[in-house]
Amino acid sequence: MIYQRSSALFAEAKNYIPGGVNSPVRAFKAVGGDPIFVKEAKGAYLYDEDGNRLIDYIASWGPLILGHAYEPVINAVIDKAKKGTSFGMPTEIETQLAQLALSMVPNIDKIRFVNSGTEACMSAVRLARGYTGKDKIIKFAGCYHGHSDSFLIQAGSGAVTFGSPNSPGVTQGTAKDTLLATYNDLDSVATLVAANKDEIAAIIIEPIAGNMGCIVPTEKFIQGLRNICTQEGILLIFDEVMTGFRLAKGGAQEVLDIKADIVTYGKVIGGGLPVGAFAAKAEIMDYLAPDGPVYQAGTLSGNPLAMSAGLAMLTALNDNPEVFTSLQEKAAYLHKGIAEVLTNKGVDHQINRFGSMISVHFTDEPVVDFSSSAKGNNETFKKYFHGMLNKGIYLPPSAFESYFLNDALSYADLDETINALKEIVL
């Protein structure tokens, strides 16, 4: 396929926008080459600026679970836009989306809408600190919770003591309050908790991780985490920005049968418009301003266009819960197809999958945490990524990202994807 116009547009963008993009992973740094500039999309397909049709496995990094330009969402947004795009005043649709979201998810009484997953996680941590009166948090190496300062902490050999910033601009003062644990390793959590007795406000986790590929927690680990939090008076924050309204109506809390104390949302809840949210029992949520002391706000929070997209999306999922099974079956079909081809080619690989999240890792070791994910062979990944792209299959441009299936993908699309892989030399 030819991506000439995309390359020209990228070169032009770099003159005006840092790195040519407004979010780094879009620049294809991990895989090399120029990113694709998209012109429009419908259902499972992207149409780029060169006129290519690509089968999309990213779906805007998750939100478009029913495919691009899903009519009920588009129509809702158009209707709303004609009545004004923002008021900075309360609107009824905010309550409607809140009611629906709360009815779909177990264990939450109140929800506050923000504009992104980053804001949701940042605010959830502030709320946890305000509620518990404690400062420190535990996060897991390889989990991503947005780009706010407390979360930009990477693992190092000193992971069980203090975190160190992995982005210039994050102060040591902030970094010291973020402790790093290892995913699927309960001992790493217990050690930190013991060493920081009564100082930890919250443990935040992606209950199914999607930012080091797709990684599934063991039952022992996730249940153990819940137990530690309950015993120690620590709030368990499930970052369901990826998993919420994707794995099931009730997200990871439902499928894992674990209750979190605070849950964050993004992506699907906004139907492709900028929405994030955080939710908890009323006792915790009532700590927020204006009723409580913990401040949190937003000029465009609860924006009517964003709320109308979210309401149309959640209504569709609530009315058609078979979508979750359908997606899971498609992911299983893709998993089997890719595994067969890679096995026939004699390529070392691991495929991790949960619901409609799936990732392919070029390693012979099970991928259970960040360090095992990082062992994947990036040279093979690059060949895989570009080989597929040249066949019109758009995969995440980094081995650390999960694919997000959308229900507009047909079995013919999945077969086209598997057949494309057969033709690639890895």
Ligand code: PMP
């Ligand atoms: N949490 C998780 C689990 C995410 O995957 C992301 C984004 N990919 C975020 C938080 C941050 O969301 P946003 O990009 O909307 O700020």
